[in-house]
Every structure is written in structure tokens, then in C-alpha cells.
Amino acid sequence: MAARSIFLALTRNARRDKKIPFRSMSSSIEAVKQEAITSTHEGSMDEFTEEENDDLKSRIFRLRLPKRSVINVLQKWVSEGHKITLSDLRSISKDLRRSHRYKHALEISEWMVSHDEYQISDSDYAVRINLMTQVFGIDAAERYFEALPSSAKTSETYTALLHSYAGLKLIEKSEELYERIKRANLSLGAITYNELMTLYMSVGQLEKVSLIVDEMKRQNVSPDIFTYNLWISSCAAALNMDEVKKILDEMKIDSGCDENWIRYLNLAKIYINSSHLANSDLCSLVESEKGVTQRELISYDFLVILFGGLGNKDKLDQIWKSLRMSTQKMTGRNYVCILSSYLMLGHLKEVGEVIDQWKQSSTSEFDGSMCNKLLEAFKEVGMTDKATSFHMVLREKGCDPLDESR
Template sequence: MIRSAPPACIRFSPLSSEMATGSLLAALLGRARHGNPMAPCFGTVPFARFESPRPFFSGPSRAEAVAIEEEPAARPEDLRSRLFRLRFPKRSATVVLDKWVGEGRKVTASELRQIAKDLKRSQRYKHALEILTWMGSWDNFHPSSADHAARLELITKVHSIVEAELYFEKLSDSTSRRVASFPLLHHYVKERNLEKAEALMSMLLNLGLVVDPHPFNEMMKLYMATGQCKKVLAVIQHMKRCKIPCNVLSYNLWLNASGELSGVAVVEMVHAEMMNDQNVEVGWSTYSTLANIYTKSGLLDKASAALRTAEDKLSVRKRLGYSFIMTNYAALGDRDGILRLWESSKRVPGRITCVNYMSVLLCLIKVGDIQEAEKVFKTWEMECRKYDIRVSNVLLGAYMRNGWMDKAELLHHHTLEEGGCPNYKTWEILMEGWVKCNQMDKAVEAMKKGFSMLKACDWKPPSDILVVIAKYFEEQGNIQETERYVKVLRRLRLMSLPLYKSYLRACINAKRAAPNILEKMARDGISLDVETGELIQHVSKFDDINAYNDFYLW
């Protein structure tokens, strides 16, 4: 709906500058989750309650501390406060905006843009999108190209890529299409949709809309992520032919591709070309990239030298690069380098985030210094504002991998006392640890806790752990528990051929039929092998009416 004329109280400011469409921190987190090869370019669980001294934190628990906090002072009434108070996505920012102007209050486009930007930063995507949509509903408001790009990106998060594509197709202005194409391309790259990314890039090139290195960098990131390093070199050559300058990210991607294809000598030639490029400032990220390549090639002295240079180029105002270089030192097994960077990062202004703590914990654990990691963890507990279970999960995982389940259990209870809320990863770690220690009752309870969270996430437990638990039920001769287990796994789409084999063996041991087994396996996309066929033939001899009734309603 286009509104013909806004009330006099609505005053739109001059168009804002283009928004920055990429978030380097988001790239960092993405890399951590997906193992990006381009780094650094871009029921109650019946656990026993231990009556023991608090091993990690000596003060009152966070749950106790909450009771003595004073109520915050009332905030002044403004549009930003009203919009941020919405909190739940079902509530409408459009209603708030209409009510605001209906009260005769003023609002400017620049204010709305900033609020939308802050909401997006807080992952309140629906309300941010509603603000930009509301702004665009006034016929005398002319959205900037940055507004279109921001709106398209939010559509991909709130609705779907299909709706984002439709929005993009409706843009008629070439500048708006050029700017809005970047978040669309970025989404394709993130999803590793090679076909759509290449088609969009081809269209942009044919229309002459690619005038800077950013879209090329996105394509190179995609090619690196899909193991097509030769195409990275082809992109670089295309940029040179079209006189599109390389930026730091372009060179870093080029270095990585050269390292994969040609070795250190060619990498150093690319680095020399970068050093001679007067338009590029070679910073810590490039030397961190070089160090990674040298480490993979076994040139540890060169890697250490590159990291020392990278340290010298770190900002004293931003903490971003410190975590990357600590990771490089961890790959070298250099504990002193990790601690030196960690101490240096503390001198950078600003709050040390949970992600920073997770990074140093992971690095210390990688070099085997659990004791130092525990000290860092205690520091985090004393300084954190909110107990983030992801931080304690790092230490919990280290205990589990070392077989220290007593310490893991103590830490788990401690985090609960401190107000920590276990997530699916917590239960996965505990489940795996109990399986390794052959404490299967506890493993099963941890698994149930993890399954209870599957509605809110895309977690898939390790398939080998699921098989071990299935074999446990099989060996126990508990056919009822096995049937319940299989029913849950089928509902969650977690069944596999080994799990079906275990189920069939359990049926044979219990002399139970497995009604409609072939149909169930077909629905689950499971193909038969010779062994499974023999098991099905064996189990078909049983004609257990009760079992048939139990399973008929699956």
C-alpha cells in the first residue's frame, strides 16, 4: 500500500549513505561453524548431585545475584524505546509507527534507518523489515539503493530467498539493482548455490553493473568453499582484464588458491605483487594467511616470522585480528604465542566478548594446556554479564575428550547453579562422554534432553552415537524401549541403515514381527543391502499381532 501523503509530523531526512552489506564478525562465526578453508580472509537428567566446594566461582551464584538487583530506572519515552520493547516477532512495528505519527509525533528517515540497523544487529529482523517497509509505503519517500539492499537482505532472513528474488526483479533503477545484488549474491554464496550465484554474476557482468571487487570476492569465496581453486585464478584474470582493482580480500583469496594449487613459490610471487600494489595496505590478515599456508607446507620458521609481522600490524583499537592469530599459533603448537596475543588483546579498549573467550579457550585446549584454559574460564565467569553456555561447552568438551567425566559432571552442575541454560551441544557432549565411559543410562537421558530441543534447532546427533545406543537397547533385550527409540528417530528423520539393522536384530531376539518394515525403510530413504534382506526374511517368520498393532499407526 502506497500512502498518498504523510502527516506533517513525518519529516524524511536526506538519503543516508550506503549501508555496509557485509559483517566481518558474522564471517568469522560462519567460518568457525562451517570450517571455512579460506581463513583468515574472512525429563530431568538423573545426574548425581555432588556436595562439593564450588570449583569455578567462589561468589554467590548468578541466580542468587538476580534477587538483589535493583529495578532499572524508567527510560524516557521515544520511538526507539517503543520499537525495542516489542521483543516478540508476532508484535507489529507497523502498528507502533502508525500510532506514533497518529499522536502527532515527529519521525525522520535517518532515525528510522538507524533503528532498523540496530534491530538487525540485535537479530530482530522482522521488526527491522517492517520499519523499512513502512518507510517505503509513503509515495513522497524515495528509497536509496542502500535501503533496497537492506530490505532485500532482511527479506531473505524473514521470508524466503524466493521473495527476495521477486523483490530484486521489481527494481528498475540500475544503481539499486547493482547495490541490492550484493546481499542476494552473498546469500547464494552462503548457501553454496553455485548455479544461481554464477547466473546472477553473469547477468550483472552483461549489464555492466560490476564496478568493484566485492562481487568477484564473493564468487572466489564460493569457489574456495567448493574446492574449485582454478576458478579463483580465472576470476583474478578476469578482474585484471576488466581493470577491476584487487583489494586485500581479493589478494588473500588469491594467496589461498595459489597455495592449494601451486605451492609456496607462487604464493610468494602473489605476495610480492600485492606489496607493489600502491592501492592496497597489507595488514595482519595477509600475514595470517601466509602463516597458515607456511604451516600447512611444514615451513614452521617462516610461519612464525609471518605471525610476528602480523602481530606488529594489529590494531590497538580493534580486537578482531587477535583471535585469528591466536588460532595460527595454536596450529603451530605455540602456547607462548597464544598467551602473548591474549594478554595484548586485553589492552584493546572495549568489553571482551564471549566469542573472544571461546577463541582463546579453544586455542589453549588445542595445545593441551587445560590448566591455563580453566584459569581463563574462571576469569570469564567473574566478568561475564550473562552466563553463555557456549563458553562452558568448550571446557566441557575438553573434559569429555580426555575421558574426565567426573570433572565434566561437576562443571555441568556448576553451570546450572550459575544460571546457565544447556543447549543441544551440551547434551551432545555429555551423551558422547557417557557412551565412551559405558554409562549408558546417563547417555540415554542426555540424548532425551537433546532431542527435546530439536524443535528449536537443526541439531543432528552423531550417527555413531545413535548406533551405539541402539545396540545397547538390543543387548539389553528391551524391545519396548527399542521400538520407542526407533519411533522417535523416524519422527526426527534420523534413521539409518545400521539403526534399522539393530532394530531388526532386536526384533529377532524378542521373536517380534516388524510390520511394514520395507515401507518404513522406503519412506525414510533407506536402501537395503544383502544383510538387511536376510534380517527381514528372518523377522518375517514371526507373526506377533501385538507388535503389529503397536506399529500400525506409525
């Protein structure tokens, strides 16, 4: 069960620092650089850029520093005779959130709710709850939610608060809120249940994921792609492959799954059921799956965890080759999962090759902090020899995460 232990340790370490997402941090570093430049030259940059592209979004994005006010920009824009539509505000807010500029996005939300001409939707309230969590913390988000009129306490705003609780691993608060949602007799969609499933995955309570799926079925709520993804991942982490097969069969008859999704399910079942798949056949199958989108694709990670736990290196090699051949964007998590599996099996040569591939990747920048999390995960479950070996390989490849952290 070492595979399951490593999976759980990795998940805990990945979410321990909530300000650092489980992915490359290059964008964050770049943002810091840009803010440093802006703090010195912001006036001249604004003047230069304003002549090139003078629209509302450009003015807001030129602010850079969180302490500068979006409200002032909006007021100036209106004073110049321009109109600001609700659609404009929602679009700019979305782009700001994508750039992790939560304080500025919250100021746009404040403008929206303080102007009576705008018809605020449940989604607008939900976004504001999440922004309050990011900027002021969960207590502020709770107070805001409780102060909403009863008409605004909908499944969408409840789910937004649940999302904040789940992100902070507040199990008791999440479960209490879910009971409150049920008492309110609100119509729920899959996303609310997915939040609970994500929470239980993150804290290692894998057995509760299937219970949530059972609850969905009792409430006649149809699972979506992410429900299936979480459900399968929980069973795979527990190495319960009989259950995985049942889920795949269930998905195949689900009317919500399109043709591309069904083709991928067939491929996943071949991986699970076949012990003598030729490389040539594998290549042609992977080529046929290139139409599957990133959002629809069940992560290959659960297959890597499965065959790593079973000690099947041949399958690991095949799956890793397949993933690298596909057109899907590789992620840091893909690399960490295959590294952990090869390490557990003691294949240091392959570990070095994966590190080289990661360093040369054009889709996922090598992240030393993620390797450090992997080191910590092996130590946490008592596999210090594996951690030592991994550290040695990293040093040989010139990417020692411990050196980078000093």
C-alpha cells in the first residue's frame, strides 16, 4: 500500500501552503519582477502605454500594485463620459482573477454591488465570496455570506462558501454547511458534491468519496466529468480496480458522455484489462485519442499510481510513453506521479530520464519546489532510502531543490 501512502502524502504537501499552487511558479515570479519595475517607473509606463491602448481593461491592468485603487480608475473613466457595462466588469474581473490579482477584482465587485443600475446575479455574489476569502480571509467571507438577503442565499452562493471551506480543509465547517444546504431544500448540481469530494481527497478520506456519489444518486443529481474523475482517482489511490472497472462501465452508458469521452474510456479499460498490449497497438490507440480535450481527459496519473503500486514497470513505461505522445499539455503533477512510481520500484535510471524530460519540456517548466514536496512525502511515509536516492539523482542533474530554497 506504499502507492496509496505516497499519494496521500503528496496531496497533503501539495496543499499545505495555500498561497503556492501545485504547478510552476514562473508566472508568480514574473509578477513580482513586474511589480518591482512598476513601483519605480509606473508613471512613465502609464503615459507611454495609455497612448497605445487606452481602454478600461488596459488602465486597470496597468495599476500592477495592489495598493493602487481600481475604484479611482472606474470613477475617472465615467467622468470622461464613458459607460461601463456589467459585461465589461465581469470580463475584467475574470481576467484579474486569472492573474491572481484578487484585491483589484474585489474592488470591481464592490463597484458592481454599490451601483443600483447593475442587476447582480447569484454568480456575482458567489465570485465575491471567493474573493473575500482570498483578500480578507474566511471569517470575512462568512460574515458577508450571512449578511446576504435570503433571496441571495442560493445553491450557487452556498457552494462558493463550501469551496472556500474545502480549499482550507475545514472539514467540520464543510460538513455543517452541507447539512444546512440540505435543510434549505435547494436544488443542487454536481459542482456542490464535487467540492466535498475534492475536500475528502485532499485530506486522505478516500472512503467518503464513494459515499458522496451514493448521495448524488439518491438525490437524482447527474455526475459530471469531474465527478467521475474524482471518483476514479479515489478508487485508484486505494488500488480498488474492480470498482474502477464498474465506474468506467457506468460512464460508458451515461448519456452525458460524448463520443470522444467514450473513446478514452475504452483506452483506459484496455490499459486495465490487458497484460500483453504491444507497443505498436498502443501507439495507434493513443494517436486516436488526440481529439480528447484537457477538461474531458481522466488524468493518466491514476494509472501511473495503480501500476506503480502493483510493481508493473512495463505498464508504467507504456503509460508514460503514451502521455508524452498525446497532444495534451503536460503538468508538473504528471511528472511527480511518474517520478514517485519509478522511485518506489527503484528504477533510478528512469528517474533521471524523467527529470531530463521535465527540464526540456516546453509545456511544463521544471519546478524544484514540487520535487522538494516529493522528497518530503517519501520521508513522511518512512521511505528515507528512496528520498536519499532521489536527492542524489537531483543533485547529479543540477536541480537540487534544497539548494534552491536556501
